[in-house]
Amino acid sequence: MPPAARSGDRSVPRVRVAAGDRSIDRRGRRRAGPAFLRDGFRPFFLLGALWAGLAVPAWVFLFLTGREPAGPFPGLAWHVHEMLFGYLAAVIAGFVLTAIPNWTGRLPLSGPPLAALVALWAAGRAAVLLVPQPLSALAVDLAFPLVLAASVWREILAGRNFRNLPVAILVSLFGAANPLHHLGELIPWLAGYGERAALATAAMLIALVGGRIVPSFTRNWLVRRGAERLPAGFEILDRLALVSAAIALAAWIAAPEARTTGLLLVLAGMLHLVRIARWRGLATWRSGIVLVLHLGALWLGIAFVLLGLSAVFPSEVPAGAALHALTAGAIATMTLAVMTRATLGHTGRPIETGSTTLAIYVLVTLGACLRVAAPFAGAWYPQLLGAGAAAWSASFLLFAIGYGPLLLRPRAGEAQKAARA
Numbered sequence: 001m002p003p004a005a006r007s008g009d010r011s012v013p014r015v016r017v018a019a020g021d022r023s024i025d026r027r028g029r030r031r032a033g034p035a036f037l038r039d040g041f042r043p044f045f046l047l048g049a050l051w052a053g054l055a056v057p058a059w060v061f062l063f064l065t066g067r068e069p070a071g072p073f074p075g076l077a078w079h080v081h082e083m084l085f086g087y088l089a090a091v092i093a094g095f096v097l098t099a100i101p102n103w104t105g106r107l108p109l110s111g112p113p114l115a116a117l118v119a120l121w122a123a124g125r126a127a128v129l130l131v132p133q134p135l136s137a138l139a140v141d142l143a144f145p146l147v148l149a150a151s152v153w154r155e156i157l158a159g160r161n162f163r164n165l166p167v168a169i170l171v172s173l174f175g176a177a178n179p180l181h182h183l184g185e186l187i188p189w190l191a192g193y194g195e196r197a198a199l200a201t202a203a204m205l206i207a208l209v210g211g212r213i214v215p216s217f218t219r220n221w222l223v224r225r226g227a228e229r230l231p232a233g234f235e236i237l238d239r240l241a242l243v244s245a246a247i248a249l250a251a252w253i254a255a256p257e258a259r260t261t262g263l264l265l266v267l268a269g270m271l272h273l274v275r276i277a278r279w280r281g282l283a284t285w286r287s288g289i290v291l292v293l294h295l296g297a298l299w300l301g302i303a304f305v306l307l308g309l310s311a312v313f314p315s316e317v318p319a320g321a322a323l324h325a326l327t328a329g330a331i332a333t334m335t336l337a338v339m340t341r342a343t344l345g346h347t348g349r350p351i352e353t354g355s356t357t358l359a360i361y362v363l364v365t366l367g368a369c370l371r372v373a374a375p376f377a378g379a380w381y382p383q384l385l386g387a388g389a390a391a392w393s394a395s396f397l398l399f400a401i402g403y404g405p406l407l408l409r410p411r412a413g414e415a416q417k418a419a420r421a
Contacts, residue, residue, distance in 0.1 A: 033111045035410040039346060040097025040109055042407045043118045045339045046400060048090030051125065052332075053397035055082045056389050071127065072134040073185060083327065084198045085141070085178045086125050087396075091335045092205070093121070093148050096171060098342060100152065104159025109151060117151070120144040138182040145175030166208060174201040196256060199326060200249035206300050206334050207245050207272065211238055214293045215279045217341075221290050222283060232278035241271040245304070252307065262311030269304030276301060288353035289341055292361045296334030299368065303330050306372075318375035328392055329368040336364055336399060343403050348412030356402035360395050367392025 036042050059079035062068065069078045101108040109117070120143045127140035149172045155161075156168050181194025215231035222230055248264035255261050281294030306322035340360065344351045353361075370388030377384050 036408050037112075037114050038108075038110045040114060041094040041339075041342050041346060043114065044090045044094030044097070044121070045343060046404055046407045047118070047121070048087050048094065048335075049339065049396040049400045049403075051082065051090065052087035053393045053395075053400060055079070055086060056393045060386065060389050069129050071129050071131055072137045072182070073128065077181075077185060078128065080195055081128060081181055082125070084195065084202075085145070085181070086128075088198075088202060088331060088335070089145065089148075089174070089178075090121060091339065092171065092174065092202075093117070095209075095338060095342070096148075096152055096167065098346070100155045100159075100161075100164075103164050104155055104161045106155055106159050117144070117147060120147055134182065134186055138179055141182070142179055145178050149175045167205070170201050170205050170208070174198055174205075177201065192256070193253065196253045199323075199331075200253050202331055203249060203300060203303070203326060204242075204246060206296065206330060207242055210293070210297050210300070210334060211242070211275075213338075214276070214281075214297050217290055217293060218279055218281070218284055221287055222280065227283065229280065229283075231280045237271070237275055237278075241268070241275045244268040244271050248304065248308075257311055257314070259312055262308040265304050265308030265311065267308075269301045269306075269308060272304060273298070273301035288358050288361055289337075289344075289351060292333065292337040293341075295361075295365065296330055296337050299325060299329035299333050321372045321375040324368070324371045328364075328371045328388070332364050332368060332392065332395075333361075336360055336395060339399060340403065343406055346411070347406045347409075349406065356398065360398050360402070363391045363395035363398065367395060 056079075059075065062075040062078075068075050071078065073081055097109050097114075100106075124141035124144050127137040131137040131140065149168075152168045152171050156164055177194045177198035179194075180190065180197060184191040184194050211234070215233070218231045244264070245268045248261070248268040251258070251261040251264050276294065276297045279294060279297070281291065281298070284290040284294065303322065303326035306317060306325050307319075309317040310319045310322040340357050341351055367388045367390070370384050370391065374381050374384035374388060
């Protein structure tokens, strides 16, 4: 049994063949084509990491020089759009396209259909950067989230995997936020709704999916080490935390500055922090690849609390700090945690924290801390902003450099098995 299978990692699919050969699908047929296009996580994790690592320095350059992109968005709006619907959308696509076959038992999207979906994503990035006509850029950019959502719904419904319908709904809501963000540049009263809707959906995905994988992977790791105390299972507190988060985030989309919204967000954050305290995160300090999942979940609870406090005490807690606790902290940490773990497992490598992986986690954490601290730093704001952006971008570029070869090559041992066959 390959190392990935021994790990008990079930958030992403495992091919049930004796040799663990991911070039063979679940119906026993060998999939042709380059390894890069055999699984959704391969192109989308690599391209999403590259885009995250390059788009932030590009935004800093635009900010410092006063230049604007040629596309329909001004510099700051372009930065927001590409962090959400460029980098984050790619990572979400890579995750769901790889996880859904495990949930449904159906074949994964691969080969030319996967290449076409990647091309739609790339076309959206080019349109938003280069096409000045707003509606033309919107039409091109909207194709990717529409096709992705349709693919998710088709697989979940065809596989009768109704347990994961909330994931399909959240992916669809995230896609719907894309045109809303475009329209916010054309219709003033819509400004901000698309951004908040996308962030709220991402936060719920982390709360929902993270609530499955973090305690599950922690339990597996602790069991292998003979621990007696294990993470708590899914109980009433978890349901309360999820419902509270959904209500608070809906209020935040509608009225982000309202005092009631702030109180709801603080309550959701406190419930989430109590929830994750039951998952025994500190017991995993010897395994960075497990501990980082808890760190991503911790950032989410902190982000909820800071967002709430920024609404209740706007002069004391800058909204920018709270927002980046969610984006640079929770979203970035959790995406890199999933990207590293899934890549190692699905390429036949041991799910362990090597030096490159540890550096990725340290850099993204440092970048998030500096970015959240920057609004509190007064005259030191530009220095902390630049240092935080550099560390954060470096974490994603290091993923692309360190994990790119694994994503481009066949699964470990596959070439030798094919030669022997």
